[in-house]
Amino acid sequence: MKMSKLAVLFAVACTSGAALAQTTHTLKVAHFLPASSNAQRNIIEPWCAQLASESAGRLKCQLYPSMQLGGTPAKLADMARNGVADIVWTAPAYSAGKFPRMEAMELPFMLPAGARAGNPIIWKYYEQYARDDFKGYKVLSVHGDGGMDIHTRGKAVANLDDLKNLKLRASSRTAAKLLQALGATPVSMPPAQMTESIAKGVVDGALASWEVVPPTKLDEVTDRHSAIPAGEPAFAYTVLAMLMNQRKFDSLPEDLQAIIERNSGPALNERFADAWDAFLDRARAATPGEQMVSITAPDYAAMRQAAAPVADAWAVDASGRGLDGKVLLDGARALSVGPR
Incomplete structure (x- = not known):
């Protein structure tokens, strides 16, 4: 009798295990x-x-x-x-x-x-x-x-002067700091809000990856797309x-x-x-060539110089939040192609 009960229990366990395996x-x-x-x-x-x-x-x-x-x-x-x-x-x-x-x-x-x-x-x-x-x-x-590029409506951005007083979408706190350093006015918003905001004139364009341009239809409301020199670091990443x-x-x-x-x-x-x-x-290949705005090496260098203080200020701010900002920034620079 005991063996019979054990056999039943064993059979139930096996059945349960098999059922679990097929869940x-x-x-x-x-x-x-x-x-x-x-x-x-x-x-x-x-x-x-x-x-x-x-x-x-x-x-x-x-x-x-x-x-x-x-x-x-x-x-x-x-x-x-x-x-x-x-x-x-x-x-x-x-x-x-x-x-x-x-x-x-x-x-x-x-x-x-x-x-x-x-x-x-x-x-x-x-x-x-x-x-x-x-x-x-x-x-x-x-x-x-x-990496993100600058996409605008009606105005080409090829240098620092072109960025003055432009209202541009920023994806993050650090992207906003970059735009401020370059002379633009950042407006934070997720990708889903970019197209309508540009169409209504709330912003003049966006700092955004080409990856979101087609799905958000950003290409339908912008007609100028800035391109950095080949082989150089991107403006910023999300x-x-x-x-x-x-x-x-x-x-x-x-x-x-x-x-x-x-x-x-x-x-x-x-x-x-x-x-x-x-x-x-x-996405880039599908964009008409006349809409692409090349940033020259000197103008790109001027943008990098204008943005240089942002990283050091971030490290100070991070330290104020209880992190070791210098270690984090030095670590990021050591791993990246960024400014040394």
Whole structure:
């Protein structure tokens, strides 16, 4: 009789284990751009398909673009932390003050243009200096937007004089400081608000990556696009991150955790970089040549000189917030192509 009960218990345990192994885990993935964006179509969707393939369908994604879970882009990081979403793709700088160490990667002329060049630097900086910014998250990727350019309506920007009194959209606190140093007036707003704001004359243009130009239809309301000299650091970057709720990750079976692990970190950063740079190239190529405004080497050097105080002021401010600003700035410079 005892053996019979043991046999039944064993059979139930085996059945339960098998059922658990076949359970489908759906990951709610939220972000701030449209479903048609490069980020969703060429990176997030293929990444989710890879997880589904390697897990034999046990891992699936349910995507929520354009803030469909509610809230604003500034709340995305909190949505992942609180479990409203399982995974978010966001810009840490949208959540002002919550990721202070990562701001060093967004300082003026700090990173090379192009995601393939910039992403490895950003990941190394995250690993060496900024892990504490992301406590409570399972970090899947920390990468960049490939560098921002100036897109304007009706006025070409080729030098410092052209920037005087222009109202330009800024994506972050550090981008705003850059624009101020260059003589422009920054207006902070997420990508979704840029096009309408330019069309209504609220701002004259935007400091933005080419990656957001087509999906936000920025190209329909701007007609001048400034281009820095080839091989030089970008005006500035927006750092982006794919963050997972740590409790959700911990709740998954170990084999599914392993699938997410091997498709994240540098592997996911490379996926972002390849799709990102290809998209940037296509966006630029689709722009009429007469709309491109070349910044000469002397004018570019003058812009860098005007913006130089921003980094040192940031280090002082960071130290005032309890961080070692000098260590963070020196670390960023050592990893990057920025000013020494």
